[in-house]
Amino acid sequence: MSLTEYHDLPMTLHKISLLIVCLALFYCNACAQKKVVQFNNITVNGWNILTDDSSEIESVIKAAKAYDINHLQLSHQLIMDLRQLKDSVKQKEINGLIAKAHKAQIKEVTLWDHALYDLDYYPDKFKTGPQGTIDLDNPEFWKWFRQDYRDMMALAPTGDGLILTFVETGARAEQQYSKKMDRSEKLATVINNIADVVIGELGKKLYIRTFAYTDEEYQTIIGCMNYLKSSKIILMMKETPHDFFLTHPDDQFAGKIDRPTIIEFDAGNEFSGQGVIANTWPEHILRRWKDLKARKNVIGYVARTDRFGNTSAIGRPSEILLYALKRYSEDTAITAEVVYDEFISSHYGAKALPWIKNAFKSAYDIVTSSLYTLGTSTANHSNLNFDPYSSSYTLHVSGRWIHPPVVFVKHDVNKQFDYWKDIIQHIAPARYKTPSAGLEKYAPDVVKSGWVAPEECMDEEYLSYLVEEKKYAVKKAEAALENVEQAKPFIEPEKYKVLYNTFYRTLVTARLYEAVTKAYFGYRIYARGESFRTKAVTTCIQQGLTDILSIVKKMEAYDDPYPKGSWDWKGDGRMALTYYSLIAEKGWPEYGGIVFKNEVKNK
DSSP states (O other): OOSSOGGGSOBOOTTHHHHHHHHHHHHHHHHHHOOOOOOOSOOEEEEEEOOOOHHHHHHHHHHHGGGTOOEEEEOTTSOSSGGGGGSHHHHHHHHHHHHHHHHTTOOEEEEEEESSOOGGGSOGGGOOSGGGOOBTTOHHHHHHHHHHHHHHHTTSTTOOEEEEEOSSOSSOGGGSBOSSOOHHHHHHHHHHHHHIIIIIITOOEEEEEEOOSSHHHHHHHHHHHTTOOOTTOEEEEESSSSSOOTTSOOOSSTTTSSSOEEEEEETTOTTTTTTTSOOOOHHHHHHHHHHHHTSTTEEEEEEEOOSSTTOOSTTSTTHHHHHHHHHHHHOTTOOHHHHHHHHHHHHHOGGGHHHHHHHHHHHHHHHTTTTEETTEEOEETTEEOSSSOGGGGTTTOGGGGBSSOEEEETTTTOEEEEIIIIIIHHHSOGGGSSGGGTHHHHOHHHHHHTOSOSSOOOOHHHHHHHHHHHHHHHHHHHHHHHHHHHTGGGSOHHHHHHHHHHHHHHHHHHHHHHHHHHHHHHHHHHTTOGGGOOHHHHHHHHHHHHHHHHHHHHHHHOOSOOOOSSOOHHHHHHHHHHHHHIIIIIOOGGGTTOOOOOOOOOO
16 A cells, blocks of 8 residues: 555545536436446456557557457557548558557557547638637538548548547637537537447447546536437546546546446556656556446546557566556456566566565655655656646646545655645745636636635745655665665566666656755745745755756766656756756746855854
8 A cells, every 4th residue: 555645535526516416417318318328347458559669569569469458549649630641651550550450359449539620620611600610500511520530531441440539629619609509519519420420330439538627627528428429439538537647536427427438547657757767556556447447337448558659568567557457357356466476477587576576566655755746746747847837736736636635645754734725835836826827727716715825935844844755755766776686686687677777767766856856945945035044944955956966967877778758767867957057056037046055054
């Protein structure tokens, strides 16, 4: 069990009563309008390939049979919109991958799509609404729209279906013009017209991928479900609300809407290290999957296998996450201990099990005390970026989805915090605690209740909490690497190299976060004025600055290749040097341009 009890808290959304009413109305309408087929067994075991790296794709497809994968999604760097197939090179690439996956006995191969596309994609004759929006009441538009989908689907004739994202698209359907339809019905009309072609005419699968960032968006999406015509449309919902954060609760609505649903998991760890560092936490995966799988409408899962580039989990320690999903789908009595034992023994040898198991078990706490801070994410898609990156203090705050918004943090801190009044109030820069910075949109109750103030509140007390947590991450990472080293005599050299380097990068990352935390958060206190420049604060800053230089030097000397996705591990070193310069040489403009001078005050 994690040392941070994030997931023992009640899970709900703000304005929950209103959303419950929406759900109740949906259930009643759904029952009255049509009978939706219910599924109780897991029938979809899926993976999603994001990368266009051919060798990574090859390894994933090759491994699929051993994991009983019967559903594959091609997305992101491969294909995000069906219209990309109009390019002959892309068309050839995608059709080749479909054939390769089918040959590997993957029954269902699907392509990602987003609708509506950017407005400039559509003929001007249909854009007669205000500000050049599409007139969705024009039947001629939908006639054109359906024919366009017939033409695009014909470009990949052996594909088995679409994964359609219909929210946060180029030309957002709910923002187009209609006298007859509300926001929810606009979304549903897009889906229904695509379904007419994909399901009705071609007999292929249509999964609609949905998520929301706000309560209002959830209401629109839930309302949309009432207008869907085909009972064969399948939902795809993320394991968490909004996005893939370890400290977010399970998605409240997934599996509770009366429509067959598959759950989207992120084994690529977009925000938590992307497999570049240790992402080995089957307990976390099993806990989520146990909850979500038990919901009556869940018929399966799909797991992201990478986060771009050469970050595929296959052949790396993070593959254990894929294994955990597979094993729990087969046997709900499986435990994390058994998953560890089976996976490690199979991949590294039974003799290495005790040491590798200890290392793997440390990963969750290392990451949630380094890339995360006091129970919420403070990394930018795994990149070191405390500032400037406003989303860490607004959009990505786990407290948005937890009620009451409190967390008990262990990690050698051992204290309960309110996400807003305690954590964000202190760690967020003043300029990110204003309504215009995102709080008004993403956390309106915070603004309304005055839980944060647009002023600098970083102080010595909270600096001590942050430093203690980052020290804890380093201590855990050091012990994990020592365990890996103990296992060296029992592991094949190439496998050991991958394993060692993963945990070495994990340790270096933890040390870098500790150093930058000391320097950056300490500097913000220093910049508040002379009375805040205590010996403890100035000593902390100087230690951080000194350590930054030492750690970055080690990162620059690191010669082994490492996985690169949307996070470049060595890029964190460059960011740390930028912080060093702003603090110790140039002065940080947003903090008065003050340059830190190591003049220790005995106060």
